[in-house]
Amino acid sequence: MEATHEEQALGSGQVTRPDSREPAFPPSPRPSELTAWGRWAWRTLTSMRTAIVLLVLLALTAVPGSLLPQRGVASDPAAVANFAREHPDLAPWLDRLSLFNVYSAPWFAAVYVLLLVSMTGCVIPRCMHLWREFRSDPPAAPRHLSRETGHLVGPVERPQDALDAAAGHLEAKRFRVSRTDTEVRAEKGRLRELGNLAFHLSLLVLLFGIAGGKLFGYEGRVALVEGTTFANVSASYDALSPAPWADLAGLEPLELTLDDFSAEFETEGTRLGEPRDFEAAVTYSSDDEGEGSTTIRPNQPLDINGTKFFLTGHGYAPELTVRDGNGDVAASGPTIFLPVDQTFTSDGVIKAPDARPGSLALQGVFLPTAVTGMAVSAYPDQVNPIVELTAYTGDLGLDDGSTQSVFTLDFTDLDQVRGKDGKPWRVSLAPGQTARLPGGLGSVTFDDVSRFANFQIARDPGKEVSLLAAILLLLGLTASLSVPRRRIWVRRNDDGTVEIAGRSLSRRPVPPGELEQLADTLGLSPADAGGRKDQT
Amino acid sequence: MTSLDAARLSDLFVTTALAVFAAALLAYALAAALPRSRQARARVAVPAGGALVDETRLQPEPVSEPPSRVGRGATALTVAGTILVCLAVVARGVAAGRAPWGNMYEFGLTGSAAVAVAFLAYRRGRPVGSLSAWMVVLVLVLLGLSVTSLYTPVDDLVPVLNSRWLVVHVAAAITAGALFAVGALATVAHLLRQRRTGEEDDQFSELAHTVHLVAFPIWTFAVMAGAVWAENAWGRYWGWDPKETWAFITWVFYAAHLHALSTVGWRRRAGYLALAGFAAFLFNFFGVNIWIPGLHSYAGV
């Protein structure tokens, strides 16, 4: 047998002799023989020991990625930067060793590629060997049947018919059977080997599926305020991380409008304020699937022809109207305020560069449930919504062409607006209230509160392949672990007695009832066989 | 019955179960200490001239004697304790109005029940010797730890945890985990005995083996169901979140274990690999939930 592994029955009390044995590692040849070295290297790579070593390596190399912050891992995008700030000496070294992106590190790839090569090199020859074995008859009985599992010898009622009866019985049990004048040879359990093969090869299929997503897919994020519409072109995304070969010009043509967002929170007990239900009511229109409306919830994404929308978060967008010194509207409508804690205390900025006499900027904190004397919201839902504002004048820095976040202010050329007493001007507004800015700078009105929802938008063209691979993997694995492959022999001796015995070729034992039933059928030692049936 | 009643009932069942398991442990200790009155034959007598030697049942000369009265009492207590934890799980589910595995306390509770049931199911008709007592220790530790340091009152789930796939995923993970726990216990017992006797196979290795063969596909399924859920919730089926990573590490160690079992001369190492797999599983359950921040950490400690 060429395959570079051993089979050994490991069920205790039962010894199965492997068809072949392999030395621990193939003996190394003389260095001058290049091809021999090549063959030795290949044998070593595809040996079972190497497989185990590589599997252990794979497990160990996966560990650091769970302990150190990782780039591109969903939980906290700023984690790596924060870590680098806290450990300025260590971080560059870790980075050089790819320890902030372990799962795309060359050394991690090396381990799994070697493993898959080893696996293919191991499993393919084994298949071909099995193929040949399955096409030929089951092998002859070993000379000493008494050394095999469940060996049984004794007189039978009609020795001349015993072999026919045995062959018939085993065929009915779906064994592959061949017979000679003195022997019946039977084998069953091909499914185990097929399963093992399907399982290992499914790992390669899985790799294709994963590669599909990693090479052609993309992921993006967008925050939509109630009433606004998203058009699926790359410019509309707040953030977009495409795979190297993703076709960003050919994104699925579709539009999505967030009509309404509602959230429910726990209203009592120790879990007060924990989220209980989120719902985004949306309408969409797409070239492929027409128009429709639906709700997107956690665990209930919207799938439009393979482009999926997942609800991942939400927050408030207070609607403020800023009038300038001339009474003209300089800024209006809802502005997204980013939540900073579990109770949705939220920060936001309103920029009014065209205000007269000078550009205006407001910095605000929104509290959905404001409580006197507390700087943070007491509850995530709107019970007593308040927006607290401070104001700035000067150059907003929007004209110099550098990109600036809509959520922050560049304070370098800004002056804080102060009241007559010289203290920074500050107001708290409830919906419907208006405040006048000092010095004839204008006014600000808190009109209303809208909500916004965060959507994760993703397309993974390898997903179906991965799912298929997973199903194949599971079926193959289950077959390979649960089906015993075994042989059964029946021999008629010259003295008129009949012998039967079996052998397991896998780690599952020969099913106990199988030999007993056969003995029953043949009428072999009926008293004993009958007495033991209750055990099976 | 109100939700609060059901929750109280569940807690009561848990407390009683702890007491009953403790009593069982005491009884096992007593049974081991008392001298045997009567040495009986454990094996089925082989009839004279009968040719049927049952080697197909994988039992390596179990040194089992018929249990003494104290021993039988211990078994009865173990069964009673198991029934009580199962009732506690059911009551907890009724109280919460959902599958009772929504936070760490509930994982611990349901996991204890699963360990006890898995072990009792395996034990039927098999000689397991002192393993029963160790199994009771395991359940006591797991259940005790859950009650003392993980306890949370019944509550609703945060929306992202409210998914059918999650129910399936966690159920499979708990089942596999319970089997892994039994397997680890048996592996340790086997390795200890092997050090003394040098025997390659005994009833412990047999138990470990059977349990691992069942547990591995279930764990594989649990990981896959988790991936399907993650796809539904976050838009990617695998993201190397710490929880996912340790599930993967667990899986790979057990795969290595199965390979080592098939490799001549690697039996002992196979045992260590299985223990490494179980350590990874435990770390995923306790360490990752408590120390490592990630998307899964809102599962509620």
Ligand code: HEM
């Ligand atoms: C890529 C990672 C791999 C994984 C996850 C994996 C997993 C498994 C599992 C779970 C089994 C159990 C089936 C059983 O015990 O019957 C198995 C069996 C087997 N594997 Fe792998 N394997 C991998 C790579 C390899 C490699 C590299 C080789 C060869 C060098 C290999 C050769 C085999 C063989 C021959 C069996 C059958 C063992 C037997 O009949 O008992 N596998 N594998």
